[in-house]
Every structure is written in structure tokens, then in C-alpha cells.
Amino acid sequence: MRAFDIEQIRADFPILHQQINGQPLVYLDNAASSQKPLQVIEAVDHYYRTDNANVHRGVHRLSQRATDAFEASRSTVRDYLNASSDREIVFVRGATEAINLVAQSFVRPMIVEGDEILISHLEHHANIVPWQMLCEQTGAQLKVIPMTDTGELDLTQIDELLNSRTKILSIGHVSNALGTVNPVKMLTEKARAKGIPVLIDGAQAVPHLQVDVQALDCDFYVFSGHKLFAPTGIGVLYGRQQLLEAMPPYQGGGDMILSVSFSGTIYNELPYKFEAGTPHIAGAIGLAAAIDYIQQFGMEVLAAHEHHLLDLATAKLQAMDGVRIIGTAKEKASVLSFMIDGVHPHDVGTIFDQQGVAIRTGHHCAQPVMEYFDIPATARASFAFYNSEQEVDALVAAIKKTQELFG
Amino acid sequence: MSDLRDLYQQVIMDHNKNPRNFREIEDANHFAHGNNPLCGDKLVVYVKLDGNVITDVSFKGSGCAISMASASLMTESLKGKTLEEADAIYEQVHKTMTGETADRHLLGKLEVLSGVKEFPARVKCATLSWHTVHAAVDSDHDISVSTE
Numbered sequence: 241m242r243a244f245d246i247e248q249i250r251a252d253f254p255i256l257h258q259q260i261n262g263q264p265l266v267y268l269d270n271a272a273s274s275q276k277p278l279q280v281i282e283a284v285d286h287y288y289r290t291d292n293a294n295v296h297r298g299v300h301r302l303s304q305r306a307t308d309a310f311e312a313s314r315s316t317v318r319d320y321l322n323a324s325s326d327r328e329i330v331f332v333r334g335a336t337e338a339i340n341l342v343a344q345s346f347v348r349p350m351i352v353e354g355d356e357i358l359i360s361h362l363e364h365h366a367n368i369v370p371w372q373m374l375c376e377q378t379g380a381q382l383k384v385i386p387m388t389d390t391g392e393l394d395l396t397q398i399d400e401l402l403n404s405r406t407k408i409l410s411i412g413h414v415s416n417a418l419g420t421v422n423p424v425k426m427l428t429e430k431a432r433a434k435g436i437p438v439l440i441d442g443a444q445a446v447p448h449l450q451v452d453v454q455a456l457d458c459d460f461y462v463f464s465g466h467k468l469f470a471p472t473g474i475g476v477l478y479g480r481q482q483l484l485e486a487m488p489p490y491q492g493g494g495d496m497i498l499s500v501s502f503s504g505t506i507y508n509e510l511p512y513k514f515e516a517g518t519p520h521i522a523g524a525i526g527l528a529a530a531i532d533y534i535q536q537f538g539m540e541v542l543a544a545h546e547h548h549l550l551d552l553a554t555a556k557l558q559a560m561d562g563v564r565i566i567g568t569a570k571e572k573a574s575v576l577s578f579m580i581d582g583v584h585p586h587d588v589g590t591i592f593d594q595q596g597v598a599i600r601t602g603h604h605c606a607q608p609v610m611e612y613f614d615i616p617a618t619a620r621a622s623f624a625f626y627n628s629e630q631e632v633d634a635l636v637a638a639i640k641k642t643q644e645l646f647g
Numbered sequence: 648m649s650d651l652r653d654l655y656q657q658v659i660m661d662h663n664k665n666p667r668n669f670r671e672i673e674d675a676n677h678f679a680h681g682n683n684p685l686c687g688d689k690l691v692v693y694v695k696l697d698g699n700v701i702t703d704v705s706f707k708g709s710g711c712a713i714s715m716a717s718a719s720l721m722t723e724s725l726k727g728k729t730l731e732e733a734d735a736i737y738e739q740v741h742k743t744m745t746g747e748t749a750d751r752h753l754l755g756k757l758e759v760l761s762g763v764k765e766f767p768a769r770v771k772c773a774t775l776s777w778h779t780v781h782a783a784v785d786s787d788h789d790i791s792v793s794t795e
Contacts, residue, residue, distance in 0.1 A: 259648075312737075415658055579664065583712075584687075584710060584711035584712060585686070585711075586686040586687075586710075586711035586713075586769075586772065587655075587711045587712045588771060589715070590651075590654070590766055590768070591651060591655075594650065594651050601686065602685060602686055603687060610687070616686070616687025616688075616689070616709065616710070617686055617687045644652065646655075646660070646712075
């Protein structure tokens, strides 16, 4: 194990060492996308310099090396999620594609008019729109677990919401807009006790929590690599093997077949059945390198530092006049959404940028959450383990500067 | 920080805090909805057109300081103008916001909007009300425009 040393960790992330508008970059937009350590950049670089070829095809050496590296990456992901088999790890473009895949290949064949799909008010658009599309296609109904003023799930009606018409519960593990950690284990237990399959959208959770899909006992778990310090364009669908086996393919093409003739095609085995076309090989290798990077320290150690920053920033913002924190759930990860009185979040974003502080401003692809609080947008700072206490101070200074300018 | 002061000039801050012509026009014969979904700016522009002359123009809505101030300044500058004059003014506004040389005489007070040229991500905030007024006078019914 490598000891946690914030300076050494920051040295691993070359992008952090630059000036923006004459100020040191303070990157607090990790919930949108995270930065990549040298170890990931070098793994991708090494692949393209020495091993690049198509996978599962050639008998030549490069193709074998590319295949070995790609499949080793799958094993790394399987191990990280504690899935029981590599067959349960499907490489996709990201969490969005994974949810669309489950909606179309798993739920669509078994859902009819009058059936229900259950999500929550806290979801990212990626866990709303694919289900709305499915409802339009089938006449099913989208049901929503409501939320509370603190940004937590309101579970008072959960036993009625999970009923015999519910064909899937699809729920975010951590809210991207507010940082709320949802009680997914309890919800999964409740749903599965009624025979309702469960998908957990882990896009915002995997960078901050150690995830064990067997302990969660969920049927599907999805995440995106780019939020986990890996390249964009690679993501993971974990699916329970017996469910994946029964599902029809999502896309047709090469690699997902065993044999093709004009009279019919035999599909490949898992997980290749769901990986039509040449995959993002370098992305998968980069993802494995990112997981290896995290495991040098252990996720618990990284999460503890990050949580300390979130607590520190929360306390500092709470003490400021004219600053309101949106989302005050008891259990949160990484995200601090806030409003500055009298200043539109979009102006906040521009003023922060002038001070080198990168935050997200907008609806965070969670417009229903914004509607709940009757606000058009929030300013959102989101932390990663490479952020420092000094950067929390920079956030506070940027808020003060904004208040001065608009004072 | 000089760039920030260029963007958030006193005139902008004033029009954001106290937007002019921030009201409905009950007998407006043209209006349109403007929407910038990325940052959540939303406004409605009302126009009373008498022949070729904009006899009254107003707006309502909410958004960032740049979109609110630009809309407020727009209503002030277009009131009493013919459609041709309004087009000529918008042409200059667009030029000044994208860094081209503009006719300062035609721009007048609108020159404060030139600050956005250093902030490309904010140009759409400043142009929202102008696109919306354009849509309003071009149409006989309510229409929606988006700057995304």
C-alpha cells in the first residue's frame, strides 16, 4: 500500500499544475468529469505505442497482447466491483449507454401497458429519459420516489411504489446534483423481496465509495470510467449472469456473434454478446490503470480525505452570510451545491473561472431536482481525493469575491 | 480582474438589479419565449408594433445578470425604432459581442455589452433577448427560441 500524501498525489495529476487567468487552477468539477493520473495516461500511451491491434480476432502477436490487456482490464473491474465472474462485466461507452441497454434488452421484452418503472426524483437525466422512451414504446408508466427538502428520498410510500406492476427499480447510488447517498442496499432488499429487479446507477458513487455488487445484491450496476479518473468513452455494465444470459443483444455487429449466415446468426457468449463492434480497448486499459491507482491507497483512505474536504467546505459555507447550501442530506459524498444570494449561478461560474476555480453551474442534468427547489440552477463544487484544504479556501475566497462584485 | 469589470460594468449591474420595461404589454401584438436551457435563462419578450414602428417593447423572466441586463438595455434601445433601425442596431450589437468593430454611434449605451467578447461561453446569455425579439416581430403567433 502507498501512504496518502496529498502533495505526491497531486504530482501524479499533470493537468492540475497550470494557471487559469493568472491563478493556479482549482479543479472542483469532479462530479462532471475527473482528472487522470499519469499512470492512466501512460497506460493508454503504452497501449498505442506497443500493443495496439484489434481484439479477439488476429492470431498475430499484437492482437494477442491487445486481447490480453483488454481482458485483464475486465478482470480488474470484476475484482473491484466484487462481481462473481468476468462474464458479468460488459464494457460500454458509459453509464448512459448501460442504462439504455438494460431498458431495451432487459425490461422492454417483459413490460406491457400498465406496468410500472420506478425511479426517484433525484435522478440524473440519464436515469430518466431512457425509461421515458421505454414508456412511450410500451405504454408503461414511470413512477417516481419523491424527495424531501434536505434532498433525501422520501420513502414513506415506498411499499406502495414497489408493487406487483413494478418491472424495475432504477435508482442512483449518489445524487450528482446534491451529493445525497441513497440507501440503495435497503431499497434493493425491499425490491428483490417482491421479485422486482434493481439497477443502481453508480456513476457518481464509484469515485467515492467502495462498491461491492454482491453485498448490494443488485441485478445491474452501471458506471462511467471518466468520473473514475479513467478516459471518456468507456463505462461498465455489471449484470447478474443469469439475467444477462436471458437477454437479447442490444446492438448487432462483429464480435457479438459466433457465426453468421444469411439464414441466421448465432450470438456470442457473455459478455461479448453485448459488445458489438470494436470496443474502446485503450479506454478499458485506462480504466484498469485508474482502478490500480486507487487501490494503491485503498478507496477508504481516499474517501476519508475527500469527506474531510466536504465537511470542511460545508462548515465554511454554512458560516457565510448570503450563501445557501442546496442538499443537506445526512449522508453525502463529494458534492456541495449552493446559491449565492442575488447572484445567478451562471455569473458565479464566470467569476470563479476568472479566479482559476472550476465549478459546474447549471441544472446538472437533473432538472426535476432544480424544479423541486424552484431554482433554475445551482453552483456546484465537487471534490476528488486530489483536492486540498487550500482549494477549499480558494472556493471560499471566490465566493467572497463574487459577493464583493455584486455587493 | 480587469476583464471581470469589463463584463460586469456598473451599467450591467444596474440593469440587472433594476431591469427597465420589466412588464407585460397587455395589448402586445407580437411576443415570443426565449430559453437558454444550459443555464436556465428564460424570458418572454412583448412587442407592440404599429405598422413598421416598435411603439412599445418589454420583457419578463429570469436569468443571469448578463441576460437580464441585455434584455433591459434592448427594450430601452428599440422603443420607437422602425424594424429596419432595430435590425441595424442588432447587427452592431452582434458585431461588438463577437469582437468585430462596431458603429459606436448606433450602439450608444449598448456598447457595455462588448464585455462579453472575452467570455465566449456568455455570448448566448447576451444574445437571448435579441434573438427572442427578432422571433417575436417575425411571427404573428407566440413562438419559442432557444440559444443552445
